[in-house]
Amino acid sequence: MSLLVADNISKTYGSAGWFRKSTSEGTGVRNLSFSLEEGTCLGILGESGAGKSTLGRIVLGLLPPDSGTITFEGIDLYRSDRKARKQWRRDIQVVFQDSYSAVNPRMRILDIIAEPLRNYERLTSLEERRKVAELLVLVGLTADDMHKRPGQMSGGQLQRVNIARAIALKPKLIVLDEPVSSLDMIIQKQILIHLRELKEKYGISYLFISHDIMAVHYLADRIAYIDQGSITDVRTTLELSNTASLKQP
Amino acid sequence: MRRRWVLIVSLSLLLAVVICGVLAPYLAPHDPNIVDLTHKLEGPSLTYPLGTDQLGRCLFSRLLYGTRVSLSLALVIVVACLIVGIVIGCLSGYAGGWIDNLIMRANDAILAFPSLILAIALIAIWGAGWKQMAIALVIVQAAYYVRFVRGLVISLKQQSYITAARVSGTNAYRMMIRHIIPNMLPPLLVVVTLEIGWVIMDISALSFVGLGVQAPTAEWGAMINEGKSFIRSHPRLMIAPGILIFIMVALLNLISDAVTEKKGLGSPLRRKREAAE
Numbered sequence: 001m002s003l004l005v006a007d008n009i010s011k012t013y014g015s016a017g018w019f020r021k022s023t024s025e026g027t028g029v030r031n032l033s034f035s036l037e038e039g040t041c042l043g044i045l046g047e048s049g050a051g052k053s054t055l056g057r058i059v060l061g062l063l064p065p066d067s068g069t070i071t072f073e074g075i076d077l078y079r080s081d082r083k084a085r086k087q088w089r090r091d092i093q094v095v096f097q098d099s100y101s102a103v104n105p106r107m108r109i110l111d112i113i114a115e116p117l118r119n120y121e122r123l124t125s126l127e128e129r130r131k132v133a134e135l136l137v138l139v140g141l142t143a144d145d146m147h148k149r150p151g152q153m154s155g156g157q158l159q160r161v162n163i164a165r166a167i168a169l170k171p172k173l174i175v176l177d178e179p180v181s182s183l184d185m186i187i188q189k190q191i192l193i194h195l196r197e198l199k200e201k202y203g204i205s206y207l208f209i210s211h212d213i214m215a216v217h218y219l220a221d222r223i224a225y226i227d228q229g230s231i232t233d234v235r236t237t238l239e240l241s242n243t244a245s246l247k248q249p
Numbered sequence: 250m251r252r253r254w255v256l257i258v259s260l261s262l263l264l265a266v267v268i269c270g271v272l273a274p275y276l277a278p279h280d281p282n283i284v285d286l287t288h289k290l291e292g293p294s295l296t297y298p299l300g301t302d303q304l305g306r307c308l309f310s311r312l313l314y315g316t317r318v319s320l321s322l323a324l325v326i327v328v329a330c331l332i333v334g335i336v337i338g339c340l341s342g343y344a345g346g347w348i349d350n351l352i353m354r355a356n357d358a359i360l361a362f363p364s365l366i367l368a369i370a371l372i373a374i375w376g377a378g379w380k381q382m383a384i385a386l387v388i389v390q391a392a393y394y395v396r397f398v399r400g401l402v403i404s405l406k407q408q409s410y411i412t413a414a415r416v417s418g419t420n421a422y423r424m425m426i427r428h429i430i431p432n433m434l435p436p437l438l439v440v441v442t443l444e445i446g447w448v449i450m451d452i453s454a455l456s457f458v459g460l461g462v463q464a465p466t467a468e469w470g471a472m473i474n475e476g477k478s479f480i481r482s483h484p485r486l487m488i489a490p491g492i493l494i495f496i497m498v499a500l501l502n503l504i505s506d507a508v509t510e511k512k513g514l515g516s517p518l519r520r521k522r523e524a525a526e
Binding site: 060062086089090092093094096098101102103104105106107115116119120162165169 | 408409410412413414415416417418419420423427428431432
């Protein structure tokens with residue numbers, strides 16, 4: 001069974017009100033279907049405005065689609081009961097593009113990474129610190145960094161903090177929404193290497209949303225090309241390297 | 250740099266006024282309510298630094314005690330507004346949908362009236378007195394806070410750290426306490442400083458027309474009211490409290506302005522990002 005299955009999902013943005021006509025323009029997604037196997041990475045490649053981030057929000061359970069279903073381990077995300085929702089909410093995590101705005105500027109790194117732990121587990125403060133220290137080391141930072149505040153860190157370091165927060169609960173799926181796009185090349189590479197290691201070590205699946213074909217190619221097992229809200233082509237990364245002929249509009 | 254000095258000077262002056270109010274029982278040369286008709290309407294002297302009013306009460310002592318009443322009343326009203334505004338504004342902004350609509354339309358109904366007129370109408374129903382005045386002012390002022398807080402919550406909701414926290418399983422209550430309210434405070438404090446000034450004016454205005462603080466309690470607005478019969482012969486009875494109101498409101502405005510301009514200081518992260526861009 002696939003970990004995540006999207007079946008014919010559509011979401012269009014538009015506004016209808018008392019004084020406005022209903023419009024259905026703007027970027028959304030149209031009749032998207034794909035599946036993601038456990039322990040693999042599906043790359044979603046597309047230009048800006050192609051509907052990539054909309055897709056990410058739908059997968060995270062934050063934006064109900066207009067039609068179609070999205071199932072995670074056989075549970076429909078938008079028709080699940082409270083108990084099931086609590087479970088999948090824990091199993092799907094996210095890393096955003098802008099590492100600065102993805103952390104609360106007033107919180108210490110310790111509190112940022114410990115937030116998901118505090119929401120789901122009852123740890124003593126000593127256990128919590130130990131766990132956060134472990135996570136920090138795992139993403140290539142040091143345990144002392146937990147006392148810093150976001151203002152004292154660089155964009156790349158903060159992205160590592162975001163990754164540490166995402167993996168804190170050992171999720172099954174992480175949505176990576178342009179995780180390296182705002183970083184410089186060398187840091188990008190380091191982060192990608194870390195992400196690949198984590199995937200192999202813990203068997204985490206990724207939905208890797210990006211416009212950067214090199215980054216997607218490095219991390220993804222399969223790549224779906226999305227254009228104007230629809231998937232136009234799906235290839236395995238191997239095929240792609242052999243033919244290098246991803247269909248372009 | 251000049252702004253910095255404005256801030257420092259106005260803050261210290263404000264602090265001085267507050268200290269004078271707090272220490273009024275020790276600083277005041279006389280009991281503010283002791284009537285001594287043998288000394289009525291005297292000019293400034295060593296025993297009476299600012300002279301006496303029509304009942305022979307020490308004007309300086311009354312001003313000091315009036316500071317206490319005006320400032321503490323203004324502070325209580327603003328804090329009450331703040332609590333009401335944060336609770337209802339967060340509920341409205343975070344929940345959205347029909348809850349938001351309901352709260353906002355009720356809010357609009359209050360905002361549709363000129364605030365002072367509505368306060369006067371409410372006091373007319375309940376009767377004059379400082380408690381009634383405080384409740385009426387909270388009701389009319391809190392509507393502005395609700396709207397402002399709701400706007401802040403809606404703009405904060407767009408931040409990715411709020412989305413990230415939601416994905417981490419943070420519930421609505423923790424979201425408010427940990428993320429939204431702490432990040433809302435800097436802009437809110439700027440508004441609050443300004444609002445204290447307005448509330449001081451409102452209190453004085455309502456007390457002046459006899460709806461707020463009642464005689465013989467010393468309060469700036471009420472003192473102006475009592476002094477108005479002597480505007481020709483002894484204008485200082487009105488001028489002294491008037492100047493004090495003016496100074497307080499001006500100081501609070503200056504502080505609010507200076508803080509607004511320095512607001513970037515509130516968040517080291519924002520400063521850093523601006524430098525990087």
